[in-house]
């Protein structure tokens with residue numbers, strides 16, 4: 001059981017110091033999680049600390065590849081509204 005950091009990570013360093021298991025490490029092109037060390041914070045915290053601090057929606061996923069902070073969860077912008085705004089901007 002482990003979480004994974006994917007390519008949308010912006011290397012902000014916010015999560016790395018918070019991991020109780022020192023499972024997060026700097027790599028190229030973005031930070032990674034050592035699956036052998038990640039416990040999803042069970043036993044240490046009520047919620048995964050990397051997920052709690054990460055400012056980028058979708059940068060951390062679970063074992064089913066589901067985003068832990070899904071689209072709209074941090075910005076408050078519903079995904080459909082965001083897509084419509086992008087379409088509108090691209091047509092200008």
Ligand code: SF4
Nearest residue numbers: 019038040041048050
């Ligand atoms: S879920 Fe917890 S243990 Fe796993 S990488 Fe994130 S902070 Fe570390």
Ligand code: SF4
Nearest residue numbers: 009010012013015054
């Ligand atoms: S907090 Fe998120 S964006 Fe920042 S380094 Fe960690 S995974 Fe990447």
